[in-house]
Amino acid sequence: MKQIFPILYVIFLMINIVAGLILSCYPMFNMGINTVVICVAALFSYWVNKGSFKSAFTISLAFIIPLFTLIEFIMGLLMPSQLEDNWGIIAILCLMAFNGCLIYAIAKRSANQVKNKPSQDCKSS
Numbered sequence: 001m002k003q004i005f006p007i008l009y010v011i012f013l014m015i016n017i018v019a020g021l022i023l024s025c026y027p028m029f030n031m032g033i034n035t036v037v038i039c040v041a042a043l044f045s046y047w048v049n050k051g052s053f054k055s056a057f058t059i060s061l062a063f064i065i066p067l068f069t070l071i072e073f074i075m076g077l078l079m080p081s082q083l084e085d086n087w088g089i090i091a092i093l094c095l096m097a098f099n100g101c102l103i104y105a106i107a108k109r110s111a112n113q114v115k116n117k118p119s120q121d122c123k124s125s
Helices: 004-022 028-050 055-078 087-115
Strands: none
Touching (some): 004 028
């Protein structure tokens, strides 16, 4: 499963770019925002897959990251194609920041649990 996520993000990125170039109802501004959303999600997914998280954290983040990416992508599709007074960009940035903070907090928690884990060398009698 770890090997399939990068391939899926590359496929979604290519589909997004081709759709933005072909469809007249998909503005270039929105295509650019959604390209950034897909790239950031790929980086977050890479961070989770390469990190030394506990398996429960990795599994739950494997569901949370694509869910947030889908929400951000839909917001990117439906938002107005202008930078000024665009609440969609603010909402997407807030979701990305929340996602990044969640991954960072889980990384710190996993690192602390590994550091504080008692050694298995001592046998109690």
